[in-house]
Amino acid sequence: MSSAQEEVSTQNLHRGYVEIWHHSLLHIKSTGLLCAIGLGIPTAIQRCGGAATISDIITETGVDPAKLSYLRRLMRMLTISGIFATDQHDGSEPIYKLTSASRILVNDRDSTSYDLSSLPSILARPSTAISTFFCLETWFRDASATTLFETAHGVPGWSLTKNDASYNKDMNDSFAADSSIFMDVMLKEVGGTDIFGGLRSLVDVGGGHGGAAKAIARAFPDIKCSVLDLEQVISQAPSDGTVQFISGDMFESIPPADAVFLKLVLDSLGDDDCVKILRRCKTAIPTRDAGGKVIIVNFVLGHGEQDKIVLETQVLFDVSVIRYGGAEREEHEWKKIFLEAGFNDYKITPILGFLSIIEVFP
Ligand SMILES: C[S@@+](CC[C@H](N)C(=O)[O-])C[C@H]1O[C@@H](n2cnc3c(N)ncnc32)[C@H](O)[C@@H]1O
Structure with a gap:
């Protein structure tokens, strides 16, 4: 095998390796989404005027404050997946916002907007x-x-x-x-x-x-x-x-x-x-x-x-x-x-x- 072929196959191996990790973990996307809906996070962000810190979300949802760092990690995963967005500058505390996906997960009885949270x-x-x-x-x-x-x-x-x-x-x-x-x-x-x-x-x-x-x-x-x-x-x-x-x-x-x-x-x-x-x-x-x-x-x-x-x-x-x-x-x-x-x-x-x-x- 030429060195060029070896190089390509090594690159392919890198990609394949990541893809198998990625596919095997996709259940975390669905279960994380279910958890965010169950906790009422989209509704909490909406109630905070459409922009909320992790502490705001904790206050609004009744999550145990001792779990703040875990919630931040769930929010990071859901943000990278496109369910939420953030305004974050230079390591400052992220401000979470709704995206086109989480906007239709807001479950607010008084609202006339779409609710696909079920x-x-x-x-x-x-x-x-x-x-x-x-x-x-x-x-x-x-x-x-x-x-x-x-x-x-x-x-x-x-x-x-x-x-x-x-x-x-x-x-x-x-x-x-x-x-x-x-x-x-x-x-x-x-x-x-x-x-x-x-x-x-x-x-x-x-x-x-x-x-x-x-x-x-x-x-x-x-x-x-x-x-x-x-x-x-x-x-x-x-x-x-x-x-x-x-x-x-x-x-x-x-x-x-x-x-x-x-x-x-x-x-x-x-x-x-x-x-x-x-x-x-x-x-x-x-x-x-x-x-x-x-x-x-x-x-x-x-x-x-x-x-x-x-x-x-x-x-x-x-x-x-x-x-x-x-x-x-x-x-x-x-x-x-x-x-x-x-x-x-x-x-x-x-x-x-x-x-x-x-x-x-x-
Ligand atoms: C996936 S749901 C779709 C519901 C609805 N058409 C919608 O899109 O909102 C499928 C529906 O078919 C109904 N269904 C299944 N078998 C049926 C049957 N033999 N006779 C009548 N309805 C049936 C189910 O009870 C269910 O409400």
């Missing part, structure tokens, strides 16, 4: 998200295993919400928050008239506590909106009369409407189940000429911004839905499912550079 409690939930993946290797080797979730917890994914009230609540709260932010941005970014204009009725299937359906009903008061979800979800839904809640199983029946809306539902299902649900949707909606369509919100891999954070988040979520037997899909994979379910046209609109709206026409 989402990490589902995406990084120790008992149902993180621990499930401790079984991934066993599941890969086990030819008789059904879903990864069943291997880990002994029950199918969506039936655990029936047995675990706190999981059910966190699931419903986090997706209602996600939907209200997504829909608001979507309605501002693309207007929504092209997608929802002219509809007289819409059913949000697997719509949880109606975050999306309520936003659509408010923006388009002429659309009669309803939400179909499992009994354990609907029985806990806070109803303000904006939308009608219907309890049921989408595999058994989907109520008739001009449009069926499915946000973050089909990616929890395998291809055959997606085809089954879409065939049911097709019988629930009128023809294309009469305004019938299915509106799907999901990732379309390869669409949206192609930066590292977007791509990595999409494929991280793709691996995360393995637990239900689902998948994030590329356009050709979606197309195959649509054709098999009897649809013949579709249109993709990327939103937030991250998710996409797919209108599917019968």
